[in-house]
Amino acid sequence: MRHIISVLLENESGALSRVAGLFSARGYNIESLTVAPTDDPSLSRMTIVTSGSDEIVEQITKQLNKLVDVIKLLDMTAHPHIEREMALIKVRVGEAADREEVKRLTDIFRGRIIDVTQQTYVIEITGEGSKLDAFLEAVSPFPVLEVVRSGVMGIARGDVALQL
């Protein structure tokens, strides 16, 4: 099963490689991993999307907790939660009709066009991964030059909060 695990860890050089190294050394799946410092600059927050049987995911959380740089973690999958991913997509839109159609699709998906040239659009779109997939499918008739996806971020709904 797919799991989203959010991790608070020390914002220290090497902390990221400890997590990445753990996953590769133990052969755990890693679908995406995002990380950035939090409002407290001594802390980083990481979101890992992984998959595995219950036993494996239990080991993953235990092994993550065992890393000395990891302070706390939360398996979002156990709670109602929100996940979001952002994509930046560059599409070639040479013809006026193409421009119109891509603009229309972007609106339907509540995306935004954030860069415009004679030949190209850059589209920003956020949502769950499946929405991003659907949008990419929708624009696939046009020449897509580049796709940048952020990887998934997650947060629990309601009172559940991953904090110190």
Added chain:
Amino acid sequence: MSETASSSTAITGAEIFCRSLQAEGVDVVFGYPGGAVLHIYDALYRQDKVSHVLVRHEQGAVHAAEGYAKSSDKPGVALVTSGPGATNAITGIADAYMDSVPLVVFTGQVPTSLIGNDAFQEVDTVGITRPCVKHNFLVKDVKDLATTIKKAFYVATTGRPGPVVVDIPKDVTAASCEFEYPESIHMRSYNPTSGGYTGQIDKAVDLILSAKQPMIYTGGGVILGKGSEALTEFTRKLGYPITNTLMGLGGYPSSDKQFLGMLGMHGTYEANMAMHHADVLIAIGARFDDRVTGNIEKFCPHAKIVHVDVDPSSISKNVKVDVPIVGEVEPVLRALIKALDAANAKPDPEALDAWWKQIREWQSQDCLKYDRDSELIKPQYVVQKFWELTQGEAFVTSDVGQHQMWAAQFYGFDKPNRWINSGGLGTMGVGLPFAMGVQFAHPDATVGCITGEASIQMCIQELSTCYQYQLPIKILNLNNRYLGMVRQWQEFFYQGRYAMSYMDALPDFVKLAEAYGHVGMRIDQPGDVEGAIKEALAQKERLVFLDFITDQSENVYPMIPAGAGQNEMILV
């Protein structure tokens, strides 16, 4: 002896290193110098509280530090230079990681300004060691040095112990700042003893007392956690049978009648059969290693399992357990004993009688028997004689192979921390440097190193260290002219195709020992074994290398072959 050194004048990083070690109560560092650590060596030279032992290879330094730690209640400390010094230390660090040995290993590093430049003798030590340390640090500022050393000792010795590497660039050892060694340390990201198991104790006791065919299975955690007294009390109170893993030997007195010997691949028939038929398994400080479980599908098919371990990731990793207890063995065992005393129920005496009757029957197999009338020296006999002649009181190290198994099977350990070997990584070459570390921790004790002619050659250079420091280690070389353990597998599973397992062109070990300044003896008659060991033990001041020419074809029995269950042993 925590001298909380503090001073208002600035001192160098190298001096901070020495003062920090003093504050930690470190009395000996095993190491080898080189460019990146010269400031540190200079500072060590100019103080006299921390002594330094010069090994002959950095692998030896780390193994010696392991031997020191495993046989005492203090962490081991090693110091090596950057680049090749650090890479030579890796095997020792990985060994300590697998067996949870508390170590602090200091590595020199190129100056911070050169890091990442492919500078002379630069390696990414933090990167290379990351998968085989409990934690590691790169110290970039002299102001962080003392605190980092404090953290390193704290992390290495608490919770599930393990090796911690501290990588120190040369300029950090030259720079100065005021020194203050922290009294105590708090790390928000590291809380090794969480406690909170009280609710589980009652559940465990109910299950333990409901058993008809109970079995206690304990491991290295009992040794590491100083739990053997509590374990002995707990086990005797229940009257249940007990087995130890290779790493747990000495955790329960082997001479006790409740002890069934070691379990696992080369464990006793009775221990493995009792595991297989148990209805309640009480696992304490053991990690269900594959050498213990055999085929996991067939492991303990009838048992409900209680598992006590300080590391949550050891629990339900290989085998699903029914009552997990996360905690230190000692306090958990004390809590269990208290709860047992308070419980109304008692173990079912009739069921227990029947169970012991069954176990005695398995014991009558005499699974460790060997030919005592052989004209050749039987390796088992050598170990047994050594045990007798040392009254089971020696510290025994071993290398890896058949001799290791015979040492485990035939030297009866009644006390913890006396049996020092490499279980998890299975590192040939550890035996001699382990013995050095043990002898430094226990200068007056008898230290025996039971080894094989192949393993001993992997760190043979340390004979020179032994001479320099006059370490009176007794080396028992069970010389079968084979990579015996490999040969045994080839005999059993490769139709006797002995690829590369014959040890050709062996040195004359007697002359070799003598060349290093020691006493060498070659023994090739069974009748001479006892006399030779006695003579060696009488040489209290000298290292004696006993080269026993043993039966080449001897195998280690019993054995659970790969893929088999615990009840499917090959017997002699």
